[in-house]
Amino acid sequence: MNVCSYVSIRTPSVSVNRVCVFSAKKTGNFFSFLFLCKKYDIMESAKNICEVTAMALKAVLFDLDNTLYDFSTAHKLALRAMAEYGESRFDVPARRFLLAYQQADKQLKEELPYVAACHNRVLISQRMLELLGLPSVVTPLELYETYWSTLLHSIKPREGVVELLSRLHHQRIRTGICTDMTAHIQHRKIAALGIAGYLDVMVSSEEAGVEKPNPKIFHDCLNKLHVRPNEALFIGDSFERDVCGAHAAGLIPFWLNTTNEPAPEADFRYKELHSLKELL
Amino acid sequence: MNVCSYVSIRTPSVSVNRVCVFSAKKTGNFFSFLFLCKKYDIMESAKNICEVTAMALKAVLFDLDNTLYDFSTAHKLALRAMAEYGESRFDVPARRFLLAYQQADKQLKEELPYVAACHNRVLISQRMLELLGLPSVVTPLELYETYWSTLLHSIKPREGVVELLSRLHHQRIRTGICTDMTAHIQHRKIAALGIAGYLDVMVSSEEAGVEKPNPKIFHDCLNKLHVRPNEALFIGDSFERDVCGAHAAGLIPFWLNTTNEPAPEADFRYKELHSLKELL
Incomplete structure (x- = not known):
C-alpha cells in the first residue's frame, strides 16, 4: 500500500483505545501509523472538538540539525x-x-x-x-x-532515527529533509549519519533561496515528492522555524523538544515529542 | 612607497613619451606603474580631452574565472x-x-x-x-x-599572472579577487593556482549576497582593503559583469578580451587588454 492514512480524532468522547479500533476499521493500514498520531489525538480530545477526519499521509519531512542528530x-x-x-x-x-x-x-x-x-x-x-x-x-x-x-x-543519528526512517521507507511513505544551510555540507552530514538510503529528497535553504520558516522551502520539498502540504508531517526542533513554518506552509507540525523547554503558545495545533523514539 | 600614482593624461598634444617624462617628474614612482596606463593614455589622447589629472593607485582587483586562468x-x-x-x-x-x-x-x-x-x-x-x-x-x-x-x-595561471601579482605585491599595491561563485570553491581554485600568497582579500558573490555587475560586490572588496573606488583598477573578462560593473562602482575598468571579440559600444572609458602580459 503506497498511501498510509492519517487520522485526526476530534471528539472528547473517544478514548485513545477506541480511536485505534475505529481507525483500524476505517482504514486497513491504521496500525502501521498509529505511532504518528496517538499523542496528537489525546491533545485534540482535550480540546473538545467534535469531528473525525481521515486523510492520506504520503510523506514525512524532517529538519536535519538537532533533529536527526545532536x-x-x-x-x-x-x-x-x-x-x-x-x-x-x-x-x-x-x-x-x-x-x-x-x-x-x-x-x-x-x-x-x-x-x-x-x-x-x-x-x-x-x-x-x-x-x-x-x-x-x-x-x-x-x-x-x-x-x-x-x-x-x-555525530551519530539520535535514538530511533534509523528505525523510524527504515519503517517509513518500508511503508513507502516518502521522506525528505528540509534544512537551512548549504547543500554541500548537509549532503556530507547525511553521508556521515549513514541515512542516505532511507531519504528520497533533500532541500537546503541554499537551493530554495530562503530559510525556514518561509513556506517556500517546505513547498519546494513537497513539490519534489509530488505531495500536497496536508498529506505530509513535518518534524523539527525549532518551534519558530520548523513548527510555525510547517504550519504556515500547510503541513502537520511535530515539535521535537529534546531539551524540555516550556511549550510556546500557538494559535494552531501541533504535536510535541520529546524523542523520535516516541514515534516508533 | 606605499601608494603608486595613477596618471590619466587627457590632452591630445601630449605624446606618450612626453606623458612619461611629465609624469615621472610629477610623481617619483611613475615608471613602476607605467605598464598600467600607457595604452589607456593613447586612447584618452584620441578623445581630445584637455585635462591632466593625477590620482593615487592603491589597489588592483581581479575577476577570477577566465581572467586569472582559462x-x-x-x-x-x-x-x-x-x-x-x-x-x-x-x-x-x-x-x-x-x-x-x-x-x-x-x-x-x-x-x-x-x-x-x-x-x-x-x-x-x-x-x-x-x-x-x-x-x-x-x-x-x-x-x-x-x-x-x-x-x-x-588549471594553471594565465601567462603573466604570477609575475603581475608578484610585481604588485612588491610595489605594495593591494590586490583582491572579486568573483561570482561560492567562496569554498574559489578558495580551492586560488590554492590550486598557487597565487594565494600574492592576494590580500577575496570577495565572492556568496559573501556579498549579489553578483556582478551589482556595485555592492566591488565596494565590499574595496572596503576590506580600505581603498576608495577611484583608487583602484578592475581587470576582468566579462564586458557586462566586470567592465560595466567596475565602471558603475567607480573603479577604473580594464577589459581582458582573450578571445578577440569586437569591442562593445560603451559610453564610458575602459582599457582593452588581450593578455595580462600587456601589463608587465
Missing part, C-alpha cells in the same frame, strides 16, 4: 578544534579565535539574513581571519575542514 | 569527467547526463538569479539526478568531486 554538542567540539588549530597555526590564543568566530557569525547573519550563506563556515572563517588581521585567502579552507571533520566524525 | 577549457574537461562518472555509476549514457546538466543549470539560474548558489555544482548535480530519476541524496557529492577534482588538476 548538533549542539558536536558544534562545541568542532569550534574548540577550530580554535585550537588557529592557535597552533597563527599563535593567537584559542579564546580570541572563539570571540572572532562569534563576531564573524553575527556580522554574516546581519549581512545575509534569511539565506544559507550566513551559515557557511568558509565565509565565517574568512571573516574571522579578516577581523584578526590574519591572511584570509585560502586559509579559511583549513579552518573549515578542521571544524567539519571534527563535527562529522563525532 | 576556465572555459577546464570546464569542458570537468563536465566530460562528470558525465563519464555518471555513465559508469548509473548506466545512463554520458550524453543524457550532459543534457541533464544543461537543464539543471538553466533551472537553477532561473530560480536563483543574481546569487552565488546558482553556480553551485552540488545543487546542479542534485537537480541533474532528480531530473534523471536517480538517487539524489548524497550522490551529488560524488559528481561534485569528480567535476572539481578534474578542473582543479587541469
